[in-house]
Amino acid sequence: MRDDSRHYLSLFLDDTPLMDVRAPVEFTKGAFPNATNLPLINDDERHRIGICYKQHGQQAAIDLGNALVCGEVREQRMQAWQAWWQANPHGYLYCFRGGLRSQTTQAWLRESGVDAPLVQGGYKAMRRFLLESLEQSIAALPWQVLCGRTGCAKTRVIEQLDNSVDLEGLAHHRGSAFGRRPGGQPGQIDFENALSVALLKLRQHTPSAVIVEDESKLIGRCHVPFPLQDKIKQSPRVIIEETLDARVQTTLEDYVIGPRQEYAAVYGEQQAQQRLGDALLDALDRIRRRLGGARHQALRARLEQALAEQQRSGQVDGHRQWILPLLRDYYDPMYDYMLQHRQGTVLFQGNRDDVLAWLRDNRAIEH
Template structure:
């Protein structure tokens, strides 16, 4: 029989499966990447029990819980837990504070002959642990920052380096007004939890350096910790320089062709282009004020024409017109302004291929 644990570090380092028995509403507000939510009590039951607890005390709340979750409903939840445990025998369970709900679940499973150790302190203790460790990692890790104008394919370089941390991947967003992806973004808490775990794993890997893409304070709606923002501004930089035409091609691939394929996987061939077009037009609308009235109208018209041609024959070449103008007149000046505020020394500057070679050679 395994003991309960408070070894939060190794739970996250080893990707131990976690059984979260909190109510769905709690899970949706914040969870861990390796957690599965199979609640002891659902949202409505939790609400009723909470009222009972406030009015009549703990024992009355426990009695109400046993009344609400009994008979066939209890067996249904027990079956889900047993099936989960058969698939994840090395797992641990938890509730919010490691209290009554996880202890009740543990006791019920024990009656069924299943050893189900729980996490002492529950979700709250693990969340606090991750926040504390995240700040320690941000302060200590030897970050280097990969910079470059929009379309330089910084993310592709990041993905190819084992010592790199993909912030945009964690945020499920490409990092600009046009960067939304099918499926949406994680909640802020989920993003922070995933970021903290990734940082802890980077610290444990003991890489000489950790590569981050140059990001602003927001990746879509996900907010970077202030301490990480400060380090991104001050750490040594590696800069990718690519021609405008090369960056147009990459942008076409990453913001038109790539998302279209993702939409096909989510919505099928017939609806994919509609979703892509709606999202591109909405993104253009989001930067309307920054573009100015005339430039916005011109770019939106070019985008509408490109989408119309694509709908007829599948050709994407016309997208190059609005992408070219948007990069040259909007994103490039914005990037140059941001880069001027960075303080770190420049370690290397070159084309994407040259930067990749530089990074690979340094790793040996």
């Protein structure tokens, strides 16, 4: 029989499977990587038990809970827990505070012969641990910021380094008006939890500076923690420089060709092209005021023509006709302005391949 645990660090570093027995509404508001929601009580039951507790006290609430989760309902939930435990024999379970719900689940499982240790302190203690660790990690780690105009493939470089943190990947967003991805974004709490876990792992295994992409305060709707925003503004920089044509090609691949496959995976092949086209048009409309009416209208017409050609023949080259002026006349001036407000020393600049090689060669050096 394994002991219950307060070793939050090892739970997260080891990617320990976690069974979250809170109600779905609690899980949706915030959870952890490697957590699966298999609640003891559902949202309606939780609401009714909560009212009972306020009106009649704890014992009455416990009695109501036992009455609601009995017979076939209890058996169905037990079967789900047992199946999860069979697939995750080294897992742990938790509720909000490590109290009655997790203890009840643990007791029922042990009655059925399943050793199910719980996380002491539950979600609340683990969340507090990750918030404290996030602040400590941002302060303790050395940082280098990867800069470059839109289309320089900064994210591709980030993905090839084991001493990096992919903020856009964690936020499931490409970080611009065109950055929305099918499937939506995690909530702010989930984003912070995943970021904290990623930084904990880097603190354990990375002796060198952590590479992070130059981001603004928001990645879609995910807010970059203020201490990390400050690090991004002040830390040493590495700058990717690519030709406009190369950046057009990368943007075409990252925002048209690649997403087409993502939309097909989420919505099915028949809806993929329409969904992608609508998303691109919506993104362009979101920056209408900043573009100005005439420029927005001209770019939208080119985008509509490119989408029609893509739908008709599968050809995507027509998208270059709106991507190039959008990069040159809109995103490039905006990036140049932002770069003027970055304070860190420039350590290296070059094309994407040279930057990647430099970052790998200088991996053991802390700045």
